[in-house]
Amino acid sequence: MGTGTTGHGPNGPWDARDGRDTTGRLLRAATGSGARLIAEAATLVQGWAVLADPIAGAVYSAPAAAAADGVHAAAAPHDHPYSVQLPAAGAVLVLAPAPATPAEHTGHVAATTAALLEVRGQRAAELRGEQMRLHTTLLRLLLAGHADAVVDALGGGAYTHVTVYRLTGEDTLAAHQVLWRAVRPTLTPHADACTLLGRLDGELVVAEVHRGSDDGRILRLVSRVCERHGLLAGMAGPLPLAEMSTAYCDAAAARHSATPAHRIVPADAIGAPRLAPLLPVAPYARWAAAVLRPLDPAQQHLLLVWLRTGSKPSAAEALGLSAGTVRARIREAARLLDADLEDATVRAHLLLALRAPAPADSDAAADAASGSDEAALRNAGEARLEALPGGILDTGAVRAWAGGLVDGLEPRLRIALTCWLRHHARTAPAATELHVHRTTLTTWLHQCADHLAQNLADATVRAEIHLALRITRCGRDAPADLPRRGGRTYRRA
Template identity: 80%
Template sequence: MLADPIAGAVYSTPAAAAADGVHAAADPYEHPHCLQRPAAGAVLVLAPGPTVPPEQAARVATSTAALLEVRGQRAAELRGEQMRLHTTLVRLLLAGHTAAVADTLGGSRLTHVTVYRLTGADVPTAHQVLWRAVGPSLAPHADACTLLGRLDGELVVAELHRGGDDGRVLRLVSRVSERHQLLAGMAGPLPLAEMPTAHSDAAAARHSATPDRRIVPADAVGTSRLAPLLPTAPYARWAGAVRRPLTPAHQHLLLVWLRTGSKPRAAAALGLSAGTVRARIRELSRLLRADLEDATVQAHLLLVLRAPASAEIPGGDGPGPPPPVWRLCRTASWTPRRSGPGPTAWSADWSRI
């Protein structure tokens, strides 16, 4: 059995022995009957039968490990070229060349992407370790494909699939992050054409990562628990009216800025200069007729950007100019109510929206 420290059992004969082999590699002193040899960054574990002479078992283990090392060296010679190809494909996706990448991977079966962005001092080593664990392949017409690229000193993992993944890459990224002390943000699944959005969202999420929580999904950043409590139809109408003058690019810029908490961090996530982000936010402040530096306005903006599309609500987006962002607190009248013992709840009168 060949055990990788991150991926677990890479190969096992018989397959049922994989779990025992992983346990033996993790704690060799508890399994003295097993022979172990380092091999190509993994551990070769052999469990000789009771009738096999120890000398013969040792020769088999040593020879097999040596052959694996030769194969590993050959793979390492090709790995640099493969890594450069992966990085190029990631850059093409970020530049919007979705069709070209899909053609390279064998067609349109891969429709969605989940993106991870990892940073830390040990990114180069983590890249090698994760590469071995994932075993990425560009085989055409596959149901999933994982791209690993190094961009501007960080590790970008783009998992392409058909709308849902089995969690394997997430588990491997989590183990590598813990082992190599990395911080990571995760975004998706999103349609493949929205790879740039997923890339920015993952960077925004990563700013909330800590040593106690090394991977943060984008959905966990900036999510308001108040939104599900608001009456859907009037809330969506108000949010839709505020969003009316905003393009999708405007909304994405605002969301990344609010998630990261600062203009320099938003600039890094979006690949823009801090001055450009400041200028665009000033322009949006004039467009929305609101002081976007005000904390209350920022909270309202998060509600606006998290609201369901008003087109999905009957009677949404009526005529007339958009209301100011800050009008939420004026249109909803909050009153206390009690329903038995316990803390006071609050309800809102949205009749004037």
């Protein structure tokens, strides 16, 4: 007899009784768990068995070392001609029998296992709707600030932080199902991490609740789902659980910078600042602290989301507020700052201020030691968003950065880009001021984007380009200086 347990020799005949015995064993295993079913299938074929998901990889594997081979066989069956692949419960069942195992027996095990996996999948689908509603409720509780209640519902684990993903696109419903199967979320108490998935206001929201760090598994799964279903996503965190609402808003702001080439964008990489690190730290930080002093942290966060997303409606969507509320709060911030926030340069300076480092304690101590409190108050009153501190942009590093970014633009492109940025990336009014057709301006902007190798759809990138153009300006860069020949026909300079 062979090492198998089917009741027949490895090369002996296979009959109906063997089929009944095999089916019974698989049925008993299926009542336990999917993992037991796969393990029993591997035993029956005297080889290995893997249930491979196209997103999650190996769902179950027996033995564990066969996981990689099973995933590869599911993706490239022609490379594994001696294995059997069958679709099962949205995944692929792969069996690799021993050479002595009869083909009829292997086929029966594969078909029965796949059928039982489908039954288990249908049962899981019946329960999934209720579980998904529970996850959505927990997400809403987190957003409402009830972090302690959510942690208690998750079994009282020592969860302290959350990482949030917000996905949008036409296929979020299917992506939700796929991601649910891939993540296999559970509310098991005392796990190192717990993943909550839900659809809120048409978006797919994923919140990984953990103890301060994660292994990147959810990020990889979200990235694969975005690629497969054509979604765009923003990611924020890890942040303390109490700051879930902040992470939620930041993830939406990050999503506005996502493109088909970069489908998932972390919040801390939105238009990654290239100018701010080049500025002299001490005067830069003191100026930023002075101009932002009238604002509380909530107002500063709202302005940062607005400047990152590039528009008030987009900021309202990210913050979960009405557009009217966002407009009113921005008007109030403008009043407190005593600044025209419709001016492109003021907006660029405000973004710099919001990204500035906190003033060093040593600077504050030095000011106090020199009795400069009165001077500090006077400087705070003089600090304005309309102008940066004297000399802060007049350094070799800053000029080199600006030149490297925008040097080489033809005059017509430079003038057109300057005008477009001054109109906050609105093509129609910019084209009117330039006296060109909108199609012409759009073509020029595409040429600018290609030359600069920058994403002009990113509001923070536009702010830095605006400052770079001002730093490197030699003439007026005014529409009246646009090279012309024959009315609306333009020549290259």
